[in-house]
Amino acid sequence: MKISLMLNGTKIEREIAPDLLLIDFVREEGCYSVKRGCETSGCGLCTVFLDEKPVLSCSVLAARADGHAVTTLEGLQKEAEEFGAFIADQGAEQCGFCNPGMIMNAIALFRENPDPTEEEMKEYLAGNLCRCSGYEGQLRGMKAFLEYKKQGGAV
Structure with a gap:
């Protein structure tokens, strides 16, 4: 599936697997401030902004970010x-x-x-x-x- 989103102010269009997590997507794009800690949505290490609201990227599919803005600490x-x-x-x-x-x-x-x-x-x-x-x-x-x-x- 193809998604398009703004990552730290840059438009990204990419083909992804439907089950790709947002944490893996942003790390693949070089945003290494986003860390994997607990894999249960309990530690906050993977926090990113999705349309300016904090979300745990280990609990969000990258496909859900299609058409939205994602901001990491790098942004x-x-x-x-x-x-x-x-x-x-x-x-x-x-x-x-x-x-x-x-x-x-x-x-x-x-x-x-x-x-x-x-x-x-x-x-x-x-x-x-x-x-x-x-x-x-x-x-x-x-x-x-x-x-x-x-x-x-x-x-």
Whole structure:
């Protein structure tokens, strides 16, 4: 089957197998920030934006993205670098494996709600597996980033 979609702002047309997962499609297209972790939709490592909404690409067939826009961390470099610096500053990137999914979900939260409560931040972090840090560093990084934005920092 042939699909056509926008991947990080570039039109991609490709023949695919009907059972190809979106995670495999984007990785085949060079988007290696999208990682396979649990294969059960429970870790958040494979998070991408489908029409600007976060989805777990290990649970979406690539065919479902036909005619839509898919964005990975590679397509959000400016936002990701700015926010990622706050995560790193808090020592929350110990092994770094969870960072892409964590950053994708944080960006989704900040776009949806520019002034989230701590509880809302925890809800967004809940879908992301991190075996190293216990999430406290990520939470501190999110708070520091939001404070920076309130003080006039810009993306």
